[in-house]
Amino acid sequence: MAEIAKLELEGKVYEFPVITGSENEKAIDISNLRGETGYITLDPGFKNTGSTQSAITFLDGEKGILSYRGYSIESLAEKASFLEVSYLLVFGELPTKTQLTKFEKDIRSYSLVNEEMKDIIDGFPKTAHPMGILSSLTSALTAFNPKPVDINNETQVYNAVCKTLSKFLVLASWVHRKREGFPLNYYDNSKGYVENFLRMMFAIPTEEYKVNPVVVDALDKLLVLHADHEQNCSTSTVKIVGSSHAGLFASISAGVSALWGPLHGGANQAVIEMLEEIKADGGDVDKFILKAKDKDDPFRLMGFGHRVYKNFDPRATIIKKAADDVLKELGVKDPILDIAKKLEQVALNDEYFKARNLYPNVDFYSGIIYRALGIPTEMFTVMFAIGRLPGWISQWLEMRANKEPIGRPRQVYVGSTKREFVDISKR
Ligand code: CMC
Numbered sequence: 001m002a003e004i005a006k007l008e009l010e011g012k013v014y015e016f017p018v019i020t021g022s023e024n025e026k027a028i029d030i031s032n033l034r035g036e037t038g039y040i041t042l043d044p045g046f047k048n049t050g051s052t053q054s055a056i057t058f059l060d061g062e063k064g065i066l067s068y069r070g071y072s073i074e075s076l077a078e079k080a081s082f083l084e085v086s087y088l089l090v091f092g093e094l095p096t097k098t099q100l101t102k103f104e105k106d107i108r109s110y111s112l113v114n115e116e117m118k119d120i121i122d123g124f125p126k127t128a129h130p131m132g133i134l135s136s137l138t139s140a141l142t143a144f145n146p147k148p149v150d151i152n153n154e155t156q157v158y159n160a161v162c163k164t165l166s167k168f169l170v171l172a173s174w175v176h177r178k179r180e181g182f183p184l185n186y187y188d189n190s191k192g193y194v195e196n197f198l199r200m201m202f203a204i205p206t207e208e209y210k211v212n213p214v215v216v217d218a219l220d221k222l223l224v225l226h227a228d229h230e231q232n233c234s235t236s237t238v239k240i241v242g243s244s245h246a247g248l249f250a251s252i253s254a255g256v257s258a259l260w261g262p263l264h265g266g267a268n269q270a271v272i273e274m275l276e277e278i279k280a281d282g283g284d285v286d287k288f289i290l291k292a293k294d295k296d297d298p299f300r301l302m303g304f305g306h307r308v309y310k311n312f313d314p315r316a317t318i319i320k321k322a323a324d325d326v327l328k329e330l331g332v333k334d335p336i337l338d339i340a341k342k343l344e345q346v347a348l349n350d351e352y353f354k355a356r357n358l359y360p361n362v363d364f365y366s367g368i369i370y371r372a373l374g375i376p377t378e379m380f381t382v383m384f385a386i387g388r389l390p391g392w393i394s395q396w397l398e399m400r401a402n403k404e405p406i407g408r409p410r411q412v413y414v415g416s417t418k419r420e421f422v423d424i425s426k427r
Helices: 033-037 073-079 082-091 097-108 117-122 130-144 154-180 193-202 213-226 233-242 248-260 267-280 285-293 314-330 335-348 351-355 362-372 377-401
Strands: 004-009 012-020 026-028 057-060 065-068
Touching: 012 033, 065 073, 065 082, 065 314, 073 213, 073 314, 082 097, 082 154, 082 193, 082 213, 082 377, 097 154, 117 130, 117 154, 130 154, 130 248, 130 377, 154 193, 154 248, 154 377, 193 213, 213 314, 213 362, 213 377, 233 248, 233 377, 248 377, 267 285, 267 335, 267 362, 267 377, 285 335, 314 362, 335 351, 335 362, 362 377
Parallel strands: none
Antiparallel strands: 004 012, 012 026, 057 065
């Protein structure tokens, strides 16, 4: 028998269906609540609110489980490439060899970005933050691709996916080049996706650029780990913008802005800045733990805590090991890795952090790897954005395919009640 939730209001009992997900998570379907009762729910930060039914990513924050389309993040990080995972997220199945080869080829076919985009990049001061530039450039892509994607046309959807994955990567590298004052590089269609990114980022015309396979592998793995995370802040932003039937580039541009914030993707930059600060201050980890616990101090331990994970973040476990491996393979000794490990140990044994289930999240160790790979700190959140792109695309497509209504929350008004207008001469 179908499960029912009962709600008693003003002496009347209302019934609402209970929805059970494929991993047995339960939700009370309140879509008729206001119509039937006149009441709405109030849930700041949507801590208890499911906005959708999705078949893309499963996350169990209590058990520390994350899977894309049923495949565990551990198996994908170990065995699949970023483009394989992108295909899986967007199209629902792992690609065959033929499908993957075609996907890579089709992505390459869009790798030339309109030269006029360079004029837009030139308009930014060198001091502009990469995420701000990336958000603007992504939005600007609409001007060069004004025709909206017909969501019911498979070929158009496929081409839009390939185009977005291709052009976004080029633009992300151009953001860095602009800041460095280096010429903007082009995609090399004889090379792979991640290798191309490194070339576009670091190759200079005066020297041969040798790609280190260890670096390519590490970066590929990091992108896989960031590829999707169900209804997080930036993905929800992408979807809410897209729910007004705004275009894919405009929606993704908004997602980049949402990701930029230090409570979300911007935390990877903030972690390194925090670790540097601790180092510069003499390395006293306990002092910063005390600051993080002090409610009168706005300081938070960056890279700690998560809205959904209340046990551990499985991505953090994989990244911590990857950080050790990469630093060892590249022969890099980074003193802030020691500070990070010490901080983690102290925090994990501290009552404040234990009681609130605060564990290192994906951003805690990722910056240490990016640093070892030669990526500048201000580009870290751009790296997160490149990784999250297939997640944004797949969630946007799913939302449109499911014909979800425009996202438009309600509110409880607590302002002044009706007042008479007072003329300016009498105020
Ligand atoms: N340092 C110190 N205290 C913290 C921290 C932290 N990093 N995170 C949460 N708390 C405390 C918070 O003060 C509150 O304490 P109390 O109950 O006494 O008022 C309690 O823990 C619950 O925190 P919350 O802010 O209500 O939790 P939330 O689910 O709204 O926030 C979060 C989640 C990720 C925004 C938050 O943990 C945070 O600010 N962390 C630091 C930033 C960070 O690392 N962000 C990256 C998230 S993972 C990558 C991504 O997906 O974006």
